[in-house]
Amino acid sequence: MSLAFRRVACDRGGRRLFDDVSFALAAGEAAVVAGPNGVGKSSLIRIAAGLLPPAEGEVTATERIALLAEAAALDAERTVREGLAFWAALDGADGVTVAQALDAVGLAALAGVPVRMLSTGQRRRVAMARVVASGAPIWLLDEPGNGLDSASVGRLEALIARHRDGGGIVLAATHLPLAIPGAQTIVLSGEEAA
Amino acid sequence: MLALTLRDVRRGYAGGGAALVVAFFLLVAVLFPFAIGPDAAVLARVGGGVIWAAALLAALLPVERLVGPDLESGVLDQLRVRGVSLALVAACKVVAHWVAFAPPLMLAAVIAAGLLDLSGATLLRVEIGLAIGTPGLAALAVATGALVAGLRGGSAVAGLVMLPLAVPLLIFGAGALDPVGGAGAFKLLGAVSLVLVAGAPFVAGAAMRAGME
Numbered sequence: 001m002s003l004a005f006r007r008v009a010c011d012r013g014g015r016r017l018f019d020d021v022s023f024a025l026a027a028g029e030a031a032v033v034a035g036p037n038g039v040g041k042s043s044l045i046r047i048a049a050g051l052l053p054p055a056e057g058e059v060t061a062t063e064r065i066a067l068l069a070e071a072a073a074l075d076a077e078r079t080v081r082e083g084l085a086f087w088a089a090l091d092g093a094d095g096v097t098v099a100q101a102l103d104a105v106g107l108a109a110l111a112g113v114p115v116r117m118l119s120t121g122q123r124r125r126v127a128m129a130r131v132v133a134s135g136a137p138i139w140l141l142d143e144p145g146n147g148l149d150s151a152s153v154g155r156l157e158a159l160i161a162r163h164r165d166g167g168g169i170v171l172a173a174t175h176l177p178l179a180i181p182g183a184q185t186i187v188l189s190g191e192e193a194a
Numbered sequence: 195m196l197a198l199t200l201r202d203v204r205r206g207y208a209g210g211g212a213a214l215v216v217a218f219f220l221l222v223a224v225l226f227p228f229a230i231g232p233d234a235a236v237l238a239r240v241g242g243g244v245i246w247a248a249a250l251l252a253a254l255l256p257v258e259r260l261v262g263p264d265l266e267s268g269v270l271d272q273l274r275v276r277g278v279s280l281a282l283v284a285a286c287k288v289v290a291h292w293v294a295f296a297p298p299l300m301l302a303a304v305i306a307a308g309l310l311d312l313s314g315a316t317l318l319r320v321e322i323g324l325a326i327g328t329p330g331l332a333a334l335a336v337a338t339g340a341l342v343a344g345l346r347g348g349s350a351v352a353g354l355v356m357l358p359l360a361v362p363l364l365i366f367g368a369g370a371l372d373p374v375g376g377a378g379a380f381k382l383l384g385a386v387s388l389v390l391v392a393g394a395p396f397v398a399g400a401a402m403r404a405g406m407e
Binding site: 046051052053066067070 | 266269274406
């Protein structure tokens with residue numbers, strides 16, 4: 001199992017954001033993408049997810065991917081449980097897995113609440129629960145700590161640690177400090193951004 | 195993919211979406227007598243065409259809600275990460291949109307026919323024509339929705355894109371109202387509708403992919 005970037009470059013809006021990014025993650029490994037705003041952290045995550053073609057280089061992911069993106073991708077008028085169940089059905093996960101994932105992000109009590117009633121941080125945690133419930137070995141997390149209180153950040157760090165103990169791969173883009181022991185750091189410093 | 199289709203059907207009916215289409219359709223149908231005058235003979239003659247024009251305008255109404263919100267909320271991203279093809283997503287949306295919009299429209303056509311004093315035979319031809327033509331209209335709506343997703347002022351552009359492409363449906367749909375030469379028009383209506391249904395998912399899929407970059 002691996003996630004590898006080989007000399008990957010990214011162009012956005014006719015401008016080179018970063019180039020020559022190479023790294024490889026094997027089972028149990030993690031990497032944190034760091035750098036200032038606008039340097040292309042989210043673009044790197046989208047390239048890893050296969051949503052954006054790299055301008056140069058190649059990306060190989062050998063296993064299923066779970067993506068935590070900026071948008072929650074949950075229907076506002078449905079309940080948390082229904083919203084997650086829709087994605088769980090696509091991922092082949094059952095109701096128990098969803099309930100456990102909700103419990104793991106500390107939102108078990110809100111399962112019956114419509115998504116539109118949730119706060120920003122809570123919505124983020126539901127999206128994180130979808131990543132957990134998906135059972136995918138490769139996690140791509142775009143700013144997973146955004147909007148979370150300190151207790152939730154602690155839970156997030158524990159989830160990441162547990163996933164890696166189980167042989168999972170984590171690639172996280174974050175501008176907030178996140179305790180991921182032994183993670184590689186991928187520093188993006190676009191030529192123009194400096 | 196049943197889950198995907200059901201989700202879109204629910205979203206189509208939720209929030210009064212279908213009711214809005216029906217209300218708009220009836221409103222347009224009611225406007226014509228005001229514009230043309232209350233002469234029953236004239237209305238009966240133009241009524242079938244009026245229903246078709248009203249159906250076309252009503253079909254335009256939900257276009258912006260079909261794909262745009264899913265692009266914005268990241269649903270399409272999440273589907274693609276799971277390896278679901280966007281053309282398949284679009285095909286599900288065509289089916290779902292047809293289910294959410296055609297049956298209410300065809301029911302409302304009965305009411306419109308009463309308002310316009312159409313004969314039973316004409317109404318029957320309108321309903322058969324709508325049954326054949328609405329899948330094409332639904333496909334066109336999804337493709338247009340995908341093309342304008344993420345654009346500012348998308349609904350205005352949607353009208354400009356969709357209405358000219360829907361003209362063949364309108365021509366053959368209204369042509370099929372002729373009791374003598376209508377059979378050929380039905381076949382052509384079916385052909386146009388099939389072409390739209392077959393092509394739209396690929397157009398919409400490509401448009402969604404372009405919108406995500």
